[in-house]
Amino acid sequence: MANELILIVEDNEKNRKLVRDVLQFKGYQTLESESAEEGIRLAREKKPALILMDFHLPGMNGIEAFKVLRADPQTSSIPIVAVTASAMTEDRQKIIAAGFDGLQTKPINVKEFLEAVAQTLKKPRGTA
Ligand code: MN
Numbered sequence: 001m002a003n004e005l006i007l008i009v010e011d012n013e014k015n016r017k018l019v020r021d022v023l024q025f026k027g028y029q030t031l032e033s034e035s036a037e038e039g040i041r042l043a044r045e046k047k048p049a050l051i052l053m054d055f056h057l058p059g060m061n062g063i064e065a066f067k068v069l070r071a072d073p074q075t076s077s078i079p080i081v082a083v084t085a086s087a088m089t090e091d092r093q094k095i096i097a098a099g100f101d102g103l104q105t106k107p108i109n110v111k112e113f114l115e116a117v118a119q120t121l122k123k124p125r126g127t128a
Contacts, residue, residue: 002027004049004121009039009065010083011057015106019052019083022110023117034058036065043075050121053100055084055091063098070099079125081116083108101125 006023010016011034020030031046033039036057043051051069055062062082069075081102082095095103102120104113 002118003029005029005031005046006117007031007033007039007042007046007048007051009033009036009051009057009062010054011035012054015054015083019108019113022108022114026114028117036060036062036068040065040068040075043069043078044072047074048078050117051078051080052083052104052117053080055082055088055095063094066098066100077125079120081120 006028008016008019008030010019016032020032023030031042031048033042037059039051039053053062053065066080069078069080079101081104082100083104083106084091084095085106092103102116104116
């Protein structure tokens with residue numbers, strides 16, 4: 001059953017709404033944050049099954065947040081998928097090098113996005 005809790009960290013309201021609507025339509029529960037700092041707090045408190053992490057955020061960026069979450073035993077096993085604009089080749093390289101559990105490009109392709117979410121939730125972290 002697709003009822004897992006997913007944390008969306010995204011500062012753009014339109015993007016956040018699209019991702020939320022698509023996930024809720026599929027039956028997932030969602031939590032949202034507009035900043036990495038708040039996202040980290042929510043991750044520690046709510047222990048989501050998956051985190052979708054934007055790269056460009058108002059304070060700490062997505063990679064910095066990823067490192068904080070991985071370094072914390074409370075959140076280190078939560079899969080984290082980066083969501084970033086396709087044109088940013090340099091960002092993509094940084095994201096891949098950092099070791100994210102996946103990478104989705106904005107604007108999202110709804111079908112591929114949902115498949116990637118389901119796949120990531122199915123497999124234990126670190127077996128990509
Ligand atoms: Mn952003």
